[in-house]
Structures are given as C-alpha cells and as structure tokens.
Amino acid sequence: MVKRILAIIAIILLVGMYASTLVVALIGGPNVMTYLGASIAATLIIPVLLFCGIEIAKKIKEKKEENDNMFK
Numbered sequence: 001m002v003k004r005i006l007a008i009i010a011i012i013l014l015v016g017m018y019a020s021t022l023v024v025a026l027i028g029g030p031n032v033m034t035y036l037g038a039s040i041a042a043t044l045i046i047p048v049l050l051f052c053g054i055e056i057a058k059k060i061k062e063k064k065e066e067n068d069n070m071f072k
Contacts, residue, residue, distance in 0.1 A: 014043065
C-alpha cells in the first residue's frame with residue numbers, strides 16, 4: 001500500500017513539473033532554462049527518492065514482522 005501511494009505521489013510530481021515547464025516554455029518566460037534544468041533534475045531525483053522510500057518501508061515492515069514473531 002505504501003509503495004502505491006509513493007508511486008502516485010512521484011507520478012503527480014513529475015507530471016506537474018513537466019506541465020509547468022511546458023507552459024513556461026510556450027509563454028516564453030525568462031526562466032525557461034531554469035525550469036528545464038529543474039525538470040531534468042526531478043526526473044533523476046524523484047525515482048531515486050521513491051526507491052529509497054520503498055526500501056525503508058520494506059525494512060520497517062520486516063522489522064515489525066520479526067518483532068511480532070519473536071513474542072509469539
């Protein structure tokens with residue numbers, strides 16, 4: 001369940017970033033290259049953070065199951 005929520009959040013962040021970059025590029029704002037750079041960085045950083053979040057959630061779940069089994 002946590003994996004699905006994190007994946008949905010990552011998708012929303014990436015789509016929002018791409019949409020804002022496209023709008024700024026079409027309008028021709030002065031910060032087009034800044035938004036493009038941020039989009040490229042987000043394309044790399046968000047999946048890495050998603051992977052880390054999933055791994056942390058997995059470790060917490062394993063630790064909880066291990067503690068539950070210890071007291072049975």
